[in-house]
Amino acid sequence: MGYQKEIAKLIVKQKADYILALKGHHSGLQGELEAWWHKCQREGFTADNFDEHTTIDSGHGRIETRRCQQVLVNKSWLNNKYQWVGLKSIIKVTSDVHEKTTGKETTETRWYISSLDLNAEQALSSVRNHWQVESMHWVLEMTFREDESRIRKGRGPLAFNVMRKIAMTLFKQDQTKRASIAAKKKMAGLDDEYRSTLLESGIKMR
Incomplete structure (x- = not known):
């Protein structure tokens, strides 16, 4: 996590933005952010702190619905060790996949932190581009060794x-x-x- 914090600093220093996926080694940070998310949800999302965008794609024998939700973060609410340079928002992407041939339904949720302001459509587009790059690297590593x-x-x-x-x-x-x-x-x-x-x-x- 410390290494990724340094990467975030460099990105912001270059006047760019970041979207970083939260994984297992970020469990503490993710817990804090989920708690903030639920707090905002209980108090009621507003146009000032929440945005949402949904896409539906069909292909390769399946239908995939992606729902991107984005909430602004109050950094003063976070524990000091979870302070990231430029952190502005949490992004939650839920992917529901329906397999046409088998009827199988699967759901996957991923969390991200970002220096972006509210714009769920932009956030989802950026996340999808990241998935495509990850997919390519996975094929190169696993299939082509x-x-x-x-x-x-x-x-x-x-x-x-x-x-x-x-x-x-x-x-x-x-x-x-x-x-x-x-x-x-x-x-x-x-x-x-x-x-x-x-x-x-x-x-x-x-």
Whole structure:
């Protein structure tokens, strides 16, 4: 948490804003902020301290409803050890997913701290962009085993990082196979025809 506080300081110093996800090592801070949230809720949210935005997306066999709620923080109410430079608001994003084929319903809630003023639509857009970056890094690490690569000299790591990202893009946009990226990666390694199809689609993309 101390390291992330320093990052927040640098971001604010550069006159930019931050949205930082609260995870397990932030349990104390999250508890404080949830308590503040419930206090505001009991007293009644107002247009001065609360904003909300909802989106509904359909694709890949599921419907996802994202509800972003944002509350301004009174920093004087927080314990000193939970004071962050530039902290202005708490963001709560609830994602409800309905799987069309199975009818399965799942709900996930994530909490964030931010230096942004009230604008739930902007906050949700920023969070979604962050999810996309996280998703890409997860695929590179888990499917392409990038962290295990022993290529370390010169421009090798950068060159192979670019090639992995190209491969990931080709797998994602491929519509000829209904399979995960990991499965497509295996198929491409074993099937010359499928590999040619992927490379040809890459040429057409240009």
